[in-house]
Amino acid sequence: MAKVKEMKDDAIVDVKINKAFYLMVKAVLFTLFTEIQKLENSEQVIKETGEKEYKDMTDIQRSFYTTTLLLAEIERQASVNNLYNETEIDTSTMTD
Numbered sequence: 001m002a003k004v005k006e007m008k009d010d011a012i013v014d015v016k017i018n019k020a021f022y023l024m025v026k027a028v029l030f031t032l033f034t035e036i037q038k039l040e041n042s043e044q045v046i047k048e049t050g051e052k053e054y055k056d057m058t059d060i061q062r063s064f065y066t067t068t069l070l071l072a073e074i075e076r077q078a079s080v081n082n083l084y085n086e087t088e089i090d091t092s093t094m095t096d
Helices: 019-037 042-049 059-080
Strands: none
Touching: 019 042, 019 059, 042 059
């Protein structure tokens, strides 16, 4: 038998992160998206990720979904707390 620690059902934690961690989460999400794009049915996999119950998702869908929620919450809190810098970028060199 082994003991493990798990959050209580009603627990809510407040986690402080910095820009470096934020960029790491973005990189993880991009990597997951890139892996999904390699699948033959990538469009269907992404579509289903927003439609399926969490328990019915594949491992890659659950990872993508969870990371998307984490990034969305980070960005929501950054916006609410006015922690964004707006900069202009040159889009003339961007390709589709």
